[in-house]
């Protein structure tokens with residue numbers, strides 16, 4: 181269908197005034213602007229490798245796995261992050277916490293292996309949003325390099341070491357404020373939801389009162 | 396002392412010694428200056444854009460040209476398989492050759508008045524006494540477009556070909572205002588020799604500089620010369636946004652470097668010409684007069700000329716980072732509708748002054764009047780052509796439009 185000419189609005193270039201049509205004043209005006217930048221020189225660039233950029237603390241860079249107060253990995257291997265991850269780059273193998281070890285008394289599971297493919301990751305931060313115990317967090321390390329693809333598969337040890345490196349820096353505050361593990365770990369105060377997946381009968385979440393269970 | 400050295404040579408060789416020496420000096424200095432001008436341009440653009448610019452090689456990046464040169468020399472010299480090899484290799488050579496050749500008649504210092512090739516005086520010009528110096532320069536610099544056309548054509552690449560076509564159209568158009576703008580100078584001086592035009596101004600003092608009589612010609616000359624050298628805002632032939640790299644898209648390594656060298660030599664020539672033709676060359680009141688004889692006065696004159704030329708080089712580089720590129724129709728419009736008529740009228744003004752033996756100072760208000768008149772015509776004339784009809788689509792789709 182042809183466009184109704186009434187609907188067309190032609191944008192005309194504005195008429196040039198006398199000085200504009202002589203070109204030169206505009207040229208001198210431009211020269212004045214550029215000349216001022218030369219005369220009053222304040223570079224906005226940084227000497228990059230020597231001078232690191234001052235990134236905001238919500239910058240999303242390399243991941244870390246936080247430690248809890250006992251120095252264990254905080255992750256409870258709930259797979260939330262792996263489920264949320266749009267790039268499917270988190271690979272977790274969970275392991276039951278040893279039942280008779282008092283050291284692990286407050287945990288059901290922990291990750292036996294936890295691998296993030298940093299090359300596949302799109303640094304969207306969904307994993308951090310999803311994690312119920314604030315275990316996985318994105319730091320503002322951005323200059324990640326490696327000699328091989330294998331090197332860029334960050335395993336648990338590497339992710340924990342990133343935590344050790346960054347926890348004290350002003351830009352990467354540990355963002356957990358509640359409970360030993362995080363707000364989700366306050367089992368007594370929280371309404372637990374019914375297990376979304378099948379869990380073994382001795383798992384605490386199987387026994388907990390939850391919104392889906394009518395007593 | 397130089398005369399004794401010359402006398403060691405056999406009779407037939409003597410006239411060649413001084414030109415050879417001068418050529419060697421000019422070539423070497425030109426190469427060095429060009430590479431540092433590139434650094435200066437990069438620094439200048441960085442400063443304008445609030446950046447720091449090259450600063451890694453040597454203190455303040457001063458060794459950057461050396462690194463660039465090494466890179467260009469050591470890079471693999473690719474000749475693509477689809478090119479016409481002979482012309483492809485020839486083109487950068489032509490480009491450098493013609494721009495260097497143009498410099499032959501440009502004096503770069505106080506040319507001695509009674510110069511003979513064998514008397515041992517340093518000539519400060521490669522080819523002294525060329526009476527048609529101006530014509531020679533314009534003839535040779537317009538040959539430079541052959542390098543561009545051949546390069547673009549031989550590359551067998553549509554971007555290169557388009558760039559080359561643009562370049563040829565542009566150079567042909569701007570040749571005319573360029574030549575016209577200096578006709579007035581030739582009339583005023585009564586000579587086409589660049590040295591004579593310079594001496595004429597130097598003898599007349601600072602109020603005899605041609606800029607006072609031919610300010611409009613100076614502007615036209617400068618703009619047209621920049622277009623001739625394919626410098627921004629007139630670098631339509633290599634504009635990256637449309638043509639990848641323009642006519643040198645297929646060139647790399649030192650062959651590309653030669654094109655670049657040619658362009659910068661051209662810029663240097665323009666700057667020298669502008670300062671010589673319009674700003675008195677090496678003349679400066681009190682410190683560099685034609686009759687100043689103090690020790691080192693020659694050196695001072697060379698320095699004065701170099702300073703003036705350097706100032707113009709800076710202006711050209713600043714303009715590059717200040718003004719956006721013209722559209723091609725604007726470019727052609729500027730040449731044919733503005734510069735050529737203005738340059739012609741300017742020549743007419745000079746003729747009137749000469750014919751009726753008026754005071755030369757009449758040329759200043761005349762130039763101003765021409766300039767203002769052009770602006771006035773510009774405000775009036777450009778509008779109606781730009782307006783569109785109210786029913787543009789109805790024209791395009793005849794029967795559809797009538798159906799509504």
Ligand code: SF4
Nearest residue numbers: 265301302304305307
């Ligand atoms: S940042 Fe996004 S893509 Fe990367 S691991 Fe986390 S959820 Fe996956």
Ligand code: SF4
Nearest residue numbers: 255256258259261311
């Ligand atoms: S969401 Fe948090 S706790 Fe759950 S597996 Fe991922 S890192 Fe571990």
